[in-house]
Amino acid sequence: MDNLIKKNLKNIPIYSPMDYFTTFRTSMVSPRSYEVKSLNHCFFKNYGQVSTFKTIRPGQQKGAPTVNDLRCLKYSPDGELSYKLTFDRTGNFYLELRGKNQLRFIQLCFTHLSLK
Structure with a gap:
């Protein structure tokens, strides 16, 4: 203020x-x-129809990543929740949370970003 x-x-x-x-x-x-x-x-806005996730934990098995291992979360307008486990910029891949242990790779960039 x-x-x-x-x-x-x-x-x-x-x-x-x-x-x-x-x-x-x-x-x-x-x-x-x-x-x-x-x-x-x-x-x-009306958030009554917004889908919710029971958990954002990436894995459920022993040794699987936990919530503390998440480094980046990405929410998309179509309801997908994706995450990264490292801050590494070389891969540019997010893993997607879809349900129990269903992961799908999403590529963010198809070319290298130009430096000005």
Whole structure:
């Protein structure tokens, strides 16, 4: 939070969320006031249909990787959850969590990235 907002919040009693809105907007006058957007119910999304995973543990057998071994998680819009066990950039492969012990390799890059 900005110091101007903190100072104004100390002096103004807050009774509703609209009081925060007014305080934030009027905290700074010059060179221009803060832009504050009021949210309505259309802003929030429905997460009722989102699929969930029981566990993100990569393996279930003895000696298999555990959650502590995960280094990178990647969530894709189609509901796939992929992970990496190392920070190594040479492979560019993610392993995909699909269910119990079903792993599929996904290649992220087909060419080397150019350095500028």
